[in-house]
Amino acid sequence: MRQDTRLSRLLHVLLHMAQTDAPMTSQHIAEMLGSNAVVVRRIMAGLREGGYVEAERGHGGGWRIIRRTEEITVLDVYRSLGSPDLFAFGFSNPQPSCLVEQSVNATIAESTETATAAILEKFATLRLSQIEAEVQERMSKRTRGRAADLG
């Protein structure tokens, strides 16, 4: 099953954007992610609509974060992606006439709904600032005394 990596990419981008005041171009972000400028623009569109980032065109333009990292949760970022499916498994048939299949679906749905609620609740408590703090921890642990690799 191929996985959706947009949440991971978006968080990565936002944290880098929070480290600088200068706008970052889609091209620059794409190189950081090992991705493509057009893909970056597309996944940033949701964040722009959510009011978390701004884009400026022309010379010296690019993307800039316009909220403090304390004000952005992982849930906000997830919702900016359009709240994609969290689970990799689903029903073979969403509207089965077979009663057995209906019960199987109901059983699976109950499990996934419980787990979805739990993980979204977790996402709601996770702020970008907390991830930033963890980056600082990693930096002081692993590269104490020399320039850190933030690429």
Next chain:
Amino acid sequence: MRQDTRLSRLLHVLLHMAQTDAPMTSQHIAEMLGSNAVVVRRIMAGLREGGYVEAERGHGGGWRIIRRTEEITVLDVYRSLGSPDLFAFGFSNPQPSCLVEQSVNATIAESTETATAAILEKFATLRLSQIEAEVQERMSKRTRGRAADLG
């Protein structure tokens, strides 16, 4: 994101198999699932190796469940599939050198690991017999007094 429907299919099959003593052919099962006999054999192989079902060849052959539905949990079935990924999202880069990306991955991993543990625990408590009981409920609620559609 395309979803993995094998768990749903397997549970569906097993419950139908539990309703009869006669062996069910892969072809018959495939028609029930709207699938293909070869696909059925493939997903049943894990259950056979787990000791939950048996296959007999030749005339009158087919698949038969060899454990009581009280003795099979959803977790058993999930494991028979090879414990596939539960989550539809993942890391863009599993071994990043970028410290920011490492922290993002760690944050996401913590959330998914917690949720995975919770849902597997739930699967471990769910027995096929409980789904069977729910089928009975649906039958008495929806088709009281006439033959039920178990196709």
Next chain:
DNA sequence: GCCTCATGTGATGTATGAAATTACAAGACT
């Protein structure tokens, strides 16, 4: 004004993996 740099977005191409199909070997009953 014109050129360059940037975003915005529709259209198309590529890669991946689940599912479906094809093909054939082997076992079991009639």
Next chain:
DNA sequence: AGTCTTGTAATTTCATACATCACATGAGGC
């Protein structure tokens, strides 16, 4: 022997996340 079944490898199909291409639009710099 002939038919029905499972067991599997090989191949094709199909959905879709991601990449790329093409071009319009907006914002400096000259």
